[in-house]
Amino acid sequence: xxxxxxxxxxxxxxxxxxxxLVVPAADGSTLxxxxxxxxxxxxxxxxxxxxxxxxxxxxSPQYGLLFxxxxxxxxxxxxxxxxxxxxxxxxxxxxAADGRATVSWLREQPWFNGTLGTVGPSYLGYVQWAxxxxxxxxxRAMVVQVGLHDPYALFHADGALRLENALVVGVGMHYQxxxxxxxxxxxxxxxxxxxxxATAQPLRGAYVSALGDQLPWLDEVMTHPDxxxxxxxxxxxxxxxxxxxxxxxxxTGWHDALVDQTFEQYDRLRRxxxxxxxxVGPWTHTSALGRGxxxxxxxxxxxxxxxxxxxxxxxxxxxxxxxxxxxxxWRDLEDWPPAAAAAAEAGAGAAVATSWYPxxxxxxxxxxxxxxxxxxxxxxxxxxxxxxxxxPLLSRTAGARxxxxxxxxxxxxxxxxxxLTEPVDVMGAVSARLSVSTDTGHADLFTRLCDVDPEGRSVxxxxxxxxxxxxxxTPSQVAVPMSSTAHRFLAGHxxxxxxxxxAHPRYARNPGTGDSPVDAxxxxxxxITLHAHSALLLPGTTPGPA
Numbered sequence: 001x002x003x004x005x006x007x008x009x010x011x012x013x014x015x016x017x018x019x020x021l022v023v024p025a026a027d028g029s030t031l032x033x034x035x036x037x038x039x040x041x042x043x044x045x046x047x048x049x050x051x052x053x054x055x056x057x058x059x060s061p062q063y064g065l066l067f068x069x070x071x072x073x074x075x076x077x078x079x080x081x082x083x084x085x086x087x088x089x090x091x092x093x094x095x096a097a098d099g100r101a102t103v104s105w106l107r108e109q110p111w112f113n114g115t116l117g118t119v120g121p122s123y124l125g126y127v128q129w130a131x132x133x134x135x136x137x138x139x140r141a142m143v144v145q146v147g148l149h150d151p152y153a154l155f156h157a158d159g160a161l162r163l164e165n166a167l168v169v170g171v172g173m174h175y176q177x178x179x180x181x182x183x184x185x186x187x188x189x190x191x192x193x194x195x196x197x198a199t200a201q202p203l204r205g206a207y208v209s210a211l212g213d214q215l216p217w218l219d220e221v222m223t224h225p226d227x228x229x230x231x232x233x234x235x236x237x238x239x240x241x242x243x244x245x246x247x248x249x250x251x252t253g254w255h256d257a258l259v260d261q262t263f264e265q266y267d268r269l270r271r272x273x274x275x276x277x278x279x280v281g282p283w284t285h286t287s288a289l290g291r292g293x294x295x296x297x298x299x300x301x302x303x304x305x306x307x308x309x310x311x312x313x314x315x316x317x318x319x320x321x322x323x324x325x326x327x328x329x330w331r332d333l334e335d336w337p338p339a340a341a342a343a344a345e346a347g348a349g350a351a352v353a354t355s356w357y358p359x360x361x362x363x364x365x366x367x368x369x370x371x372x373x374x375x376x377x378x379x380x381x382x383x384x385x386x387x388x389x390x391x392p393l394l395s396r397t398a399g400a401r402x403x404x405x406x407x408x409x410x411x412x413x414x415x416x417x418x419x420l421t422e423p424v425d426v427m428g429a430v431s432a433r434l435s436v437s438t439d440t441g442h443a444d445l446f447t448r449l450c451d452v453d454p455e456g457r458s459v460x461x462x463x464x465x466x467x468x469x470x471x472x473x474t475p476s477q478v479a480v481p482m483s484s485t486a487h488r489f490l491a492g493h494x495x496x497x498x499x500x501x502x503a504h505p506r507y508a509r510n511p512g513t514g515d516s517p518v519d520a521x522x523x524x525x526x527x528i529t530l531h532a533h534s535a536l537l538l539p540g541t542t543p544g545p546a
Contacts, residue, residue, distance in 0.1 A: 007294035009301065011069035013038035013116065019055075023105045025080060029087035033102075034060070036068035045140075045308035046073040046106060047113040050099060051126040052082040052089060054177035056486060058289065062297075063119065068302055071083040071309075073111060077102060079127065082177040086100055091217050092235050103136045106331050114138050117304050121145035121289060122258070123173075127235035132244050141307035142248040143300040146256045146288050149265060150236040152227050154258070158467045159225045159442060159518060161508040163198055165257060168394040170211050170218045175234035186212065194247045198505035199385075201521045206325055208248070222518055241268035247275040251275065252297055253283025254325065254462070255399045260483055263429075266336060277303060277315075278336055280322040280486065284398035299454055324425075325400075325461065326451060326488035337428030337539060338483070345515040353431070353537040356417065356495065358530065364415040369532040376413050376530050380501035380512075382523035386411050388506035390460050391448075392483065403450055403458040407498065413530060416452060417495040424489045428539030430462050430482040434499070435475040435531040443468045443526045444510045447480050448498040449536065451489055461487050469514075475531040497536045501528055 002008060018035040025031055034055050038044055055076050064074050081089030106112045116138040118128045134140065148154060155166050167414075168192060175186040190197075193210040200206030204223065207215050224231040236433050241248075245487055248269055252262035269276040279299045283292040302314030320333040356364050358375050369375075371513020380386065386409065391403030412539050432447045448463035464482035489495055502509065508517040512524035 005294045005297075008066070008297060009070065013040045013069055013073055013214070013471045015039060015065055015068040017064070023077065023102050025087065025094075025101045027087070029080050030085060031077050031080060031098060031102065032084045033075055034064060036064040036074040036076065036438060038068055038071055038073075040071075043113040044071050044073050044111075045304075046075060046112055047304065048075050048077070048099070048102060048106075048116060048118050049120050049133075050077045050079055050095070050102070051120065051124070052079040052173055052177060054078065054083045054179065057180050062289065062293065066297060067301070067304075070119075070305075072304070075106065077103070077212070078177060082173075084187070089217075089222070092126070092130075093541075095127045096133050099127060099131035100136065103131075103138065106138075115140055115308050117141040117143070117308050119143040119145070119300055119304065121147060122285065123148055126151075126237065127151070128239045130239045132246060133237060135244070135246055139246050141304055143251070143303055144245055144248060144265065145251040145296055145300065146253065146258055146263075146283075146285050147250070147262065147265070148262045149238055149261055151221075152232050152235055153261060155221050156225050156227070157465050157507065160465065160467050160510070161225060161513065162506065163203075163508040164194075164388070164505045165394055166218060166222055167194070167197065167207055167210065167505075170215055171206060174211060174215060176215065194349050194505060198508075201523070202519045203508060204518045212242075223516075225516075238264065238268065240271050241265050241274070244269060244272060244274050247303070247307045249277045249279070249299065251281075251288065251299060253281050253285070253288050253292065254323065254485060255284045255390070255392050256288065257285045257394045257398070259392055263336070263484055267543060268468055270335070272536060276319065278320045278322075280320075282323045282325065282328070284392070285394050286396070287399070322486040324486050324488055326490055326493075327423075331486070353539045356497065356536040356538065357532075358413075358415040358497065358499075358534055358536075362413075364413055364417040364495060364536070372532045374529050374531050375534065377527060378411050378413055378501070379525055379527050380411050381525040382509045382512060383525075385504035385509050386500045386502045388503035391463055391503070391506070393506060400459050400461075403460055403498070407458055411500055413499040414458075415499075415536075416495045419454070419492050419494055420489055422491050424495075424540050425487070426461075426489070426540065427486050430464075430539065431487070431537045432464065432480040432482060432497075433533075433535045433537060434478050434480060435534045436468065436470070436472055436478065437475045437529045438468070438470045439527045440512045440524055441470050442510060442512050442514050443470070443503050443528055444507065445478065445480060445528075446498075446500045446503045446507075446537075447482060449482060449485070449538075450496040450498060451487065452494040452496045454492045461485050462499075463503075465503070467510070495538075499530060501526065
């Protein structure tokens with residue numbers, strides 16, 4: 001680890017290890033737990049790390065050893081039904097009760113001094129929010145790294161299945177707790193069979209050939225696209241942040257599959273008056289724990305030492321630090337988004353976004369159209385679905401990518417602005433306003449912001465997706481949230497807006513008939529027309545500082 005991550009802090013303590021401790025859940029199930037501790041006399045605070053992915057790599061070195069070296073007891077526990085723990089795994093229904101049972105067990109341990117923190121990424125963030133739904137008095141700090149609080153939003157977008165997420169989570173949940181060898185074998189098998197699974201007709205059950213087993217919870221997830229379905233009741237833990245008083249640090253990356261959930265968590269915590277900090281790096285969901293680990297670990301350690309040791313020497317002076325894309329720098333901010341903070345300070349209302357309009361010929365202009373004539377049209381064929389390229393995914397293909405191959409397709413519209421005469425900073429939530437019509441009444445829309453350099457290389461910044469239902473030739477108006485960014489478009493670069501009808505297999509194909517994408521066996525091409533008065537809305541679009 002130290003050879004790989006040269007910026008890790010020096011260790012303070014030698015570490016001891018107690019593996020395979022048995023923690024009783026409230027229903028009598030056994031929760032297998034490893035205890036890492038400093039081999040130094042004295043009282044130390046405790047960190048609780050609960051995981052469905054096993055207690056080996058990478059959790060043992062990155063969480064057990066590294067944090068224990070810095071002066072913490074670390075309790076690393078396998079969620080029920082995983083890693084040797086008893087009971088059956090459920091995607092969300094047991095985590096709050098099992099977390100409380102673990103805290104009850106901690107109170108009986110002679111080394112527990114009554115000061116508790118939590119830390120962890122992804123689903124290890126979800127279990128933190130579960131414990132925070134009724135926080136024990138010992139809980140003094142949380143660090144949620146690329147963390148989940150709403151399972152529905154992980155698997156669905158506006159009623160459309162996030163197919164690749166579902167498959168990748170299925171592999172992780174089913175295999176990672178069994179060890180690295182079975183997990184890597186399963187990952188490679190999914191990569192080989194992904195196209196066959198993603199294009200199966202029907203989609204229901206097709207994943208078994210890639211995952212090796214039928215997973216009842218995955219079947220349920222894939223076949224419940226409505227967020228109001230009783231199946232999802234209690235899944236979202238968003239309300240935990242609305243009343244939380246436990247100081248909470250949030251860490252994410254601009255291409256993290258859960259970046260929007262992190263911004264929602266931050267907004268709720270700030271509105272609730274909870275002490276919080278936000279770090280956003282140039283990372284994907286997985287690279288935050290890879291090349292981003294020195295920054296992630298340093299940020300996490302500083303927060304935990306500040307609130308569990310009363311040592312604030314490692315905290316930065318501002319609540320927010322974000323990586324600025326385009327120029328590869330970091331910027332400290334008082335709040336996020338910065339335009340909102342500036343508006344509040346000035347006593348103004350919400351910050352106004354800058355509108356860019358599509359024009360015939362693939363141009364992107366600041367001038368609003370004077371007529372309502374159609375701008376462009378394209379045909380989407382589910383038999384040859386528009387592929388997904390980079391972006392906020394869970395897989396290795398996530399992140400900023402060259403979009404040249406994608407933009408060369410006939411089913412992808414691009415609108416490009418003129419070369420910039422000075423740098424332009426875009427800071428905050430990006431969105432689009434689309435006026436479209438279709439010939440079938442059923443379509444998806446995928447829209448993306450790109451940065452085009454002087455050599456013509458187009459790189460994705462952020463994007464959004466919406467499921468559309470139209471009636472007749474009359475254009476329908478639809479708003480598309482496109483996530484958030486902190487990006488500088490350098491002088492000589494151009495702003496580009498992509499519009500297409502899908503990103504496969506990131507999202508399951510729309511059959512074009514109104515049928516469920518999971519059960520559809522008939523797929524119909526759709527012609528989509530983009531009309532005037534569509535617009536790309538960029539927040540805080542200002543010339544950057546010199």
